[in-house]
Amino acid sequence: MYRYDEFDHDFVRARVSEFTDQVDRRLAGEITEDQFRPLRLMNGVYLQLHAYMLRIAIPYGTLNSRQLRMLAHIARTYDKGYGHFTTRQNLQFHWPALSDVPAILKDLASVEMHCIQTSGNCIRNVTADHFAGAAADEFADPRPYAEILRQWSSLHPEFSYLPRKFKIAVTGANRDRAAIQTHDIGLHLKKNERGELGFSVYVGGGLGRTPMVAKKIRDFLPEQDLLSYTTAILRVYNLYGRRDNKYKARIKILVHETGAEEFARQVEAEWADLKNTELTLPRSDIEAIQAYFAPPELPARPEGDETIKLARLDSRDFSEWLDQNVITHRHPDYAALTISLKGIGETPGDVSDGQMDAIADLAERYAFDEIRVSHEQNLILPHVARADLRAIYDRLVEIGLATANSNLITDIISCPGLDYCALANARSISVAQDISRRFASLERQRDIGELKLKISGCINACGHHHVGHIGILGVEKKGAELYQVTLGGSGDENTSVGEIIGRGFGPGEITDAIETIVETYLVVRRDESEKFLDTYRRVGQAPFKEALYGSEAKAA
Amino acid sequence: MKVLTANRLTDGEAIWYSDVNGWQETLQGAALAADKAGEERLDSIGKAAFATNFALDVDVIDVQLVDEKIVPLRLRERIRAAGPTNRTDHGKQARAA
Numbered sequence: 001m002y003r004y005d006e007f008d009h010d011f012v013r014a015r016v017s018e019f020t021d022q023v024d025r026r027l028a029g030e031i032t033e034d035q036f037r038p039l040r041l042m043n044g045v046y047l048q049l050h051a052y053m054l055r056i057a058i059p060y061g062t063l064n065s066r067q068l069r070m071l072a073h074i075a076r077t078y079d080k081g082y083g084h085f086t087t088r089q090n091l092q093f094h095w096p097a098l099s100d101v102p103a104i105l106k107d108l109a110s111v112e113m114h115c116i117q118t119s120g121n122c123i124r125n126v127t128a129d130h131f132a133g134a135a136a137d138e139f140a141d142p143r144p145y146a147e148i149l150r151q152w153s154s155l156h157p158e159f160s161y162l163p164r165k166f167k168i169a170v171t172g173a174n175r176d177r178a179a180i181q182t183h184d185i186g187l188h189l190k191k192n193e194r195g196e197l198g199f200s201v202y203v204g205g206g207l208g209r210t211p212m213v214a215k216k217i218r219d220f221l222p223e224q225d226l227l228s229y230t231t232a233i234l235r236v237y238n239l240y241g242r243r244d245n246k247y248k249a250r251i252k253i254l255v256h257e258t259g260a261e262e263f264a265r266q267v268e269a270e271w272a273d274l275k276n277t278e279l280t281l282p283r284s285d286i287e288a289i290q291a292y293f294a295p296p297e298l299p300a301r302p303e304g305d306e307t308i309k310l311a312r313l314d315s316r317d318f319s320e321w322l323d324q325n326v327i328t329h330r331h332p333d334y335a336a337l338t339i340s341l342k343g344i345g346e347t348p349g350d351v352s353d354g355q356m357d358a359i360a361d362l363a364e365r366y367a368f369d370e371i372r373v374s375h376e377q378n379l380i381l382p383h384v385a386r387a388d389l390r391a392i393y394d395r396l397v398e399i400g401l402a403t404a405n406s407n408l409i410t411d412i413i414s415c416p417g418l419d420y421c422a423l424a425n426a427r428s429i430s431v432a433q434d435i436s437r438r439f440a441s442l443e444r445q446r447d448i449g450e451l452k453l454k455i456s457g458c459i460n461a462c463g464h465h466h467v468g469h470i471g472i473l474g475v476e477k478k479g480a481e482l483y484q485v486t487l488g489g490s491g492d493e494n495t496s497v498g499e500i501i502g503r504g505f506g507p508g509e510i511t512d513a514i515e516t517i518v519e520t521y522l523v524v525r526r527d528e529s530e531k532f533l534d535t536y537r538r539v540g541q542a543p544f545k546e547a548l549y550g551s552e553a554k555a556a
Numbered sequence: 557m558k559v560l561t562a563n564r565l566t567d568g569e570a571i572w573y574s575d576v577n578g579w580q581e582t583l584q585g586a587a588l589a590a591d592k593a594g595e596e597r598l599d600s601i602g603k604a605a606f607a608t609n610f611a612l613d614v615d616v617i618d619v620q621l622v623d624e625k626i627v628p629l630r631l632r633e634r635i636r637a638a639g640p641t642n643r644t645d646h647g648k649q650a651r652a653a
Contacts, residue, residue, distance in 0.1 A: 027566060029609040047613060049636045050647055051568035080646055095646070097567035347642050418632060419640035422613075427631075429642040479630060 001062050001370065002147050002292045004112045011154075012109045015116060019043045020102035027099060040098075042122075043105070044115030048422050051095045055118040056108060060128035060146040060170075061089030061373035065360035068371055070111040072356035078104050083356070085341060085349040087413060087464055088167070089127050089373040090118060094420050116154065121162045123153035123234075127169045129177045130374035133295055134336040134382035136328045140197055142172035142189050144289040145226060148281065152227050159234050163241030164249035166234070167206075170199075179375060179491035181205045181214040182467055184251045185233060190220075198222045203233060203263065204255030207461035211497045212252040215260035217267060223286060225271075228279035232271035236263065296368035296383055301333040304386025311390040318393050320442060321404035326389065335386050339379040339396060340403040340411060344440045345433050348414040349377035351401075358399045366392055375464075376413055376452075378406070408445040409453055409518065410436045413464050417457025417474060418481075424457035426474025426481035427507075431455055434511045439518075448518055451532045452490075467491035469533045470517060471498040472510065483510040487517070487544060488536045501541060502549050513548060520547040559586040559619050559626060560598040561633070562611035570636045570648075571611065573601055579611065582648060583626055583637040589616070 004012070019039070026036045040046075044055040056071070063071075071091055075083050078100045079093040086092055096104060108114055117124055126146040133141040149168055153159065159166070171178040172189040180186025186202035199221045205214025221229050233251075240258070242248040255263045312319040325338045339359060342348050351359075363371045363381060366388045372380035384392060396402040405411045412435065415421065417428030432455055439445055454468030458475075465471035471486035482504040489498030505513045518532075524543050525535045536544075560573040561583075571579045572586035580586070589595040595616055602614035618629040628634050639647015 026609075032609070033565075033606070033612050047563055047568055049632070050570055050639065051563075099566050418635060419642050424632075427635075427641060429640075433642065476631075481631065 001064060001143075002059070002289070008112070009109075012112075012114050012116075015043075015114065016102065016105045016109050019105060023098060023102050038120070041119040042116070043101075044118035045098065045101055046119065046422075048094065048416075048420050049418075050420065052098055052101070053420070054093045054096045054101060054104060054115060055086070056091045056093075056113060056115050057118050057125045058089050058091060058113075058373050059150050060126055060132070060143045061130050061375070062132075062143060063371040063373065064369050065364040065371070067111045067113055068356050068360040068363070070107060070113070072353040072360070074104050074107055075353040075356065082350050082352045084347075084416065085351065085373050085377050085379070087375050087377065087415070087462060088118075088125055089130070089375055090125055091373070092416075094416070119165075120160075121164050121166075122160050123149075123156065123162075123166045123168065126150050126153070127167075127178055127183075127375055129171045129173060130372040130376075130380045131177060131327065131336050131382060132172060132372075133293060134329050134334075135173055135175075135177075136330045137175055138173040138330070139190050140172045141290070141293050141295075142170035142178075142187070143293050144286065145187065145189065145199075145223070146170045147289050147292070148226065148286070149230065152230075159238065162234070162238055163243045164246070164251075166237075166251065168230075174493060176491075176493040176495075177374075179464070179467065179495070181493075181495035182207055182211075182464070182491055183214065185230065186214050187226075189223075192220050196222065199226065201229065201233075203267075204252040204260070205495070206250050206252040207464060207466045208250070209247060209459040209461075210250075210253065211461070211466040212256060213495045213497060214252075215255060215263075217260060217264035224281045224283070225275060226281060228274040228277060229267070229271055231279055232267045232274050235270050236266045240266075296370075298331045298334055298383065298385075301385040301387045304333050304389075307387045308389060315390075317397075317402075317404070318390060320446075321393055321402055322389065324404040324408065324446075325406040329383065331383075333386055334383055335389060336380060336382045337384055337389070337392070338374070338406040339381065339401050340405055341378050341401070342405055342411050342436065343400060343403045344405075344410060345437045347429050348412050348432050351379070355399050355401060358395065359401070362392055362395055376411065378411070404442060405445060407450045407452070408442075409439045409448055409451040410445060411452070412436060413452075413454040413468070415456050415458075415462035417455075417463075421457060421462075423460055424474070425459075425476040426457050426483065428455040428457035428463055428472070428474055431472060431474070431483065431507070431510055435514055438511050438515060447528070448522065449528070449531055451518070453514070454489075464491060465489070466497050467495065468498060469536070470514060472514075475504065477504070481507050483507070483513075485510075485513060485517070485548075487541065488533065490533055499541060501544055502552075516547050517544055520544050557619050557621065558589040558595050558598060558616045559583070559628075560589075560602050560614070560616050561586075561636070562602060562605060562614040565609055565612055572637075573598065573605075579605065583628070586626060588619070588621075588626070 202214035456463035486498030
């Protein structure tokens with residue numbers, strides 16, 4: 001993974017020092033909240049319902065054990081002994097005191113981490129496929145390009161005050177696990193017919209109050225033009241993006257109002273002046289960054305097959321976990337595994353300090369010191385020998401993280417919602433917990449098959465509900481929580497925005513409604529091989545509407 | 557009926573204004589405003605706390621008395637006063653237990 005050079009260390013240390021001074025001045029009353037607020041947001045400090053919240057950047061979701069142990073230390077020392085992984089592959093602490101934030105930032109800097117650009121109208125943490133470098137279906141590792149974008153966008157003077165926040169995601173496989181079409185810019189790394197690396201460029205995707213699927217504005221951008229073309233996009237956005245209305249300020253609105261074709265023309269015109277300038281990436285620079293992401297040396301471990309065969313016979317639980325949470329690695333003796341942070345009835349994405357330490361130990365011992373955070377709020381060990389899977393599983397059982405539910409209905413994405421967030425209108429965690437308990441049976445979950453359920457506690461859609469196969473949006477109506485259900489959303493290579501199925505449900509009704517939808521799917525699916533999303537796309541809303549609303553649906 | 561609430565600058569702790577204790581960390585015992593004049597008084601106390609950099613996110617919120625207990629009308633404020641419903645071991649509710 002990328003390691004800081006002297007410049008990076010100095011840069012982050014200087015920022016810690018600068019923000020420490022700003023916090024001191026704020027606490028001494030020398031600057032007002034109006035003056036301080038943009039400064040704290042630039043450093044990831046929000047104010048929520050019960051306390052401040054600190055959002056820590058985890059570039060493209062990649063961590064080493066030393067960093068994860070530091071997060072555990074911070075959770076223990078300054079917070080309440082846990083952290084919350086987010087849909088931007090970041091980590092949030094929900095209880096830090098403002099007066100402790102400088103010390104936390106200093107600790108983070110010691111392990112090459114920071115909170116810069118985790119808030120504000122700037123280019124946010126660049127996300128990537130959490131199986132990058134490991135997945136068997138990958139053209140190339142997307143993380144070197146995410147790192148190049150990170151370095152280029154950090155404190156970029158021209159793009160630090162954009163009309164609105166700006167999110168970029170990169171994937172290096174045809175199977176999109178980074179939800180690139182829901183981003184302001186989505187980059188699909190691929191090879192052209194001559195075997196050269198480049199990107200399909202998608203622009204103007206986003207969720208929030210106006211969900212939109214990104215439009216492809218270029219089929220193949222040579223890798224050396226990544227920064228010049230991205231600059232061109234951002235210049236067009238910076239110039240024409242709606243600064244007059246916060247709710248229309250994202251690039252998706254500009255692309256929509258301008259038209260994708262005309263927007264692409266404007267970008268190409270801007271690019272004509274930027275192409276072949278100092279923004280062109282020399283091959284040597286790309287290679288220098290790629291070297292940081294060189295795959296680990298993976299010694300042959302052919303004993304894996306036999307070990308697994310015996311372990312499967314020994315433990316049905318292990319066998320089920322293996323089937324559900326382990327995926328094929330590009331190396332036949334290895335696998336990539338998902339550590340589910342979605343225990344039945346637990347808070348999605350939460351992990352305790354002790355669990356973080358234990359995962360760091362596992363990564364160090366078995367996984368070449370690498371941990372990934374997925375945008376689905378789970379952790380990944382990307383490179384583990386199949387022969388070691390049983391030992392890892394046994395340890396995960398001991399620390400309560402062996403839930404075998406990856407991609408099943410209880411693998412729920414949920415934002416913090418009204419339990420923590422000052423923007424939320426309704427709780428989302430409690431809904432996730434209820435649904436998780438209702439569908440606790442693994443046998444039932446596996447019968448249902450792949451089903452991505454995503455919950456947001458407000459229209460800002462941090463829980464990605466628009467692209468859930470089943471999406472749930474919490475709103476406040478007449479002082480009470482109400483949950484609106486969407487069906488048919490998807491955040492993969494065939495991205496779609498879910499459709500509202502009908503009137504919403506109260507907190508006491510929503511789990512029953514979800515169960516009704518699932519039971520309807522089980523009845524109308526062609527057979528067990530037809531997934532929920534495919535069934536919905538085939539049959540449409542009608543059977544689900546009928547099951548949920550009966551005669552009311554017919555009248556409508 | 558209204559009470560005055562805010563978050564404390566130093567640690568973000570949710571606080572309410574009491575005529576007896578000043579700014580306190582619990583809702584019960586907060587000063588109640590039953591009329592416009594009372595509301596304006598709380599509003600000015602809140603503005604002063606913000607201006608002196610003691611508190612932020614200052615707000616006068618709707619409450620009712622239920623069995624002599626102050627209960628905010630909005631769920632948001634009830635959660636602020638108690639703590640997160642997914643972790644009853646955190647927030648004010650944990651201290652009360």
